[in-house]
Each structure stands twice: as structure tokens, then as C-alpha cells.
Amino acid sequence: MDAILSEITNKFAENEDFFIERSELLDVPVFFLGFHSLIDLTKTKTNIQRNINHTIATKASLEDCLTLLGEEKNVEDAALSILEGKLIICLEVDSKCIVTAPVSKPLNRSIEPPTNENVLLGSLNSFTEELEANLGLVRKQILSEHLRSKSFTVGRTQKKKLSLLYLEDSTDRKLVQQVIKRIEANQEKAIQNIQSLAKALGFSSWGIVSKFNITELPQEAVFYLKKGRVVLFLDQFPAALILPKLLWDMFVLESDNNHPAPMMIALRLLRIFGALITLILPGLYVALVAINPEILQIELALSIAKSREGVPYPAFVEIIIMLIVLELILEASARLPKTIGPTITMVGGIILGQAVVEAKLVSNLLIIILAATTIATSTVIGFQNLLTIRLCKYAMVILASIFGVLGIISGLVLISAYLASIKSFSIPFLHIQSTKDEADHG
Known part of the structure; x- marks a missing residue:
């Protein structure tokens, strides 16, 4: 027993919140081990004593009591359980380590409405940082015996839990096996963020398209399941x-x-139209102003030329400067506290925009185009998808500044070819997946 205590103590001795407390259960000396920062020890001991008193009333032995309290584990598993916030009960006269669920400190936030995704019609619950709570939110919405979950502990020195969910009757078994195989093959690697998880699953870190569809809404996760x-x-x-x-x-x-089917189709077409506006409109401005003005009607060409009167640099430089300024405003609005963010947006969007126009640094038409592009970008679902489109529009602007309208068409072809080349677990990115119910109801 001394060897077990010494081994566990050596792992956590330098942590000031680690405790080893000697006590007695049914007059048998035991040791309680855990972290004060994760465990409410006083309430935990009260619950344990209450359970033991109830068990004594049934004339059970100490071994029966310990079986009810938790599960016996070896030293390595017990040490990992301590990191997970569990309480370890070690018998002084035996070499048993019993892992039991304690009364935890209130460290996790409750289930709240989503903060990054707005819901018009649907549940207002969102996922939290606690993995078990997230699994519960999904199970609450899928009352099916075919829902399967598999858990992994990844990382060698920094342990992390990872859970996989799928519907056995709906999901391709080969897909599930491939995902499990890749996770198990890289189980020793530390997975602390999305990029490290993508590497563990065999994805490249340099792709501009995220390999995951990320959502904080349980109903969306259920939809994809x-x-x-x-x-x-x-x-x-x-x-x-x-x-x-x-x-x-x-x-x-x-x-x-x-929504009714016509409204649903209109909303989806609007999002597609918004993505195309984001990609094409900035490049189209450069192409028509600097390379192919002959495409425009004479009245429109003269109007654009008049709006750019006094602007000291080419259309390409003009739009790149304003796009970068706009990116800075968006990033500042996202990072600053909510009480300051709207102020930065107002200063950057209204005051700065009006000032650069009056100073003849950019044209009025460019401000309109940038405003329309920013609004259109926000129609795309998922912040990670928004970043991808924002990056692609710069490639379109560069091609348009060199080849004009032909550059825009070439850019769309190149982007389409790139998207067609992307595969995830042998499934093409452009694959259109539909079920019989979707075919019937849109």
C-alpha cells in the first residue's frame, strides 16, 4: 500500500491543491486522494458516509460498500482519474484503489443560448465545454437505439477526452471505421485544438477549406447525424x-x-447568391475600372470615372487598401469586449468611410461595393466558411487586376477545380448528399 501511495504522491506532490487525507470507513483505515480545486471534499465525505450507512442497514460487508462506491483500478488509471476530477479511496490494509465520483466544485457553466450562431426557429440550447453534457444534449434529441458513442483518451502527457457519435443505421460503416482507425493510430499525439485534431485524422494543415463543419447547436449536430x-x-x-x-x-x-418549402429554397438561394457576390464583386470593380471599361455603357463608365476623380492610385491598390482596413475593423470588432465592439464598427464603418471619400482617397462606388460585399459574406453559414470566402476574394481581385473579366472567370474555374479536388475519407467535397425524406420535402 505504501508503494501505491508513494507512486501517486510522486506524480502530484508539487501541486499545492493535491491532498492525501487519512480517514476510516467501517473502522477500516483508508486514504482519500484528489485535488481540492476539483473536489468538494467535505460534501463528498458526507455522501460517502450516507451511502455506507445505508449499506450497513442491509448487513453488507466493507467490500460490498466499496463496490457500490466505485470501481477498482490500477495505479496508472487511478492517477488519470485524479486528473479527471475523481476521488481515489485507497485501503491501508490492502492494495486496492477505488475510483469514485465525488461532489465536484462548480466549475462548468450551465447550458446557455448560443452566442456565435443565431437561431430563428429552433431550440436555444448550445453545447458547453463539458463533454458529457454535450453527449446528453444529443441523446435528448435522438431517441434511438441505433445511436452509438465511442470514447478515446488521447495524448501522452496532456490527456484529453474525445468522443465519436454516429447512427448505426444511417452512417456508412467504412466511414466510421476509417475515423476510428485514424484516431487510434494517433492516440499518443496531444490534441488540444482543431488543427491538431485535423493532423491526427490525416488532414493537411495548409488547406484553406476547413475539414470540419463546426456547430454549437445540438439540433444541427442531430441533423447531420x-x-x-x-x-x-x-x-x-x-x-x-x-x-x-x-x-x-x-x-x-x-x-x-x-419554413414553407418556397421560403426555404429562397433562403438557400440567397446564401449562394451572397457567396458569389463576395467572390465576384470586388474583382469585378477592378476589372471594369482598370482593365475592361469598354464593357460598360458610356453613361455608367463616365459616372464611375467621375466618382474616382482625384483618387491618386489605381483601382487595385485602392480596393486592396480598403479591404485590409475592413478586415482590421472586423477582427477588432470580434476581439474587443461587447461594450466597445459596436463603437469600433461605427467609427470604422461610418466615420472612416466618410472621411476617406471626402479626402479623395477612394471613390464613393468602392464604399458601396465594400458594404455590399461585407453584408453578403455574412449570409454564409459557419464562421470558418466565412473566412474561406474572405480569403478567396483576394485571389479573385489579383486575377481581375491582371486579366480583367477573363481573370474573374479563370478564378471561378480555379476555385471550382480546387473544391472538386478536396476529399474527406474518400468522400468528395462537392458530393450532394440527400435522403429520401429530403427528396420528398426539399
């Missing part, structure tokens, strides 16, 4: 990671089905 996808939950990450990700996910929400 029913469509045959797999869902990953990473402990302390308040969102679900959907695999594989497809292009159509950028334009489809599960809550769309709460």
Missing part, C-alpha cells in the same frame, strides 16, 4: 465537429425546414 455523418466532441471545446464536411453545408441549416 441523421444524414449519415459522424460527430466528434473534444473535451473543453464547446462545439460539435461534423465529418465529412461538404460544400452544401455552407448554405443549409436544419432550421430551414421550419
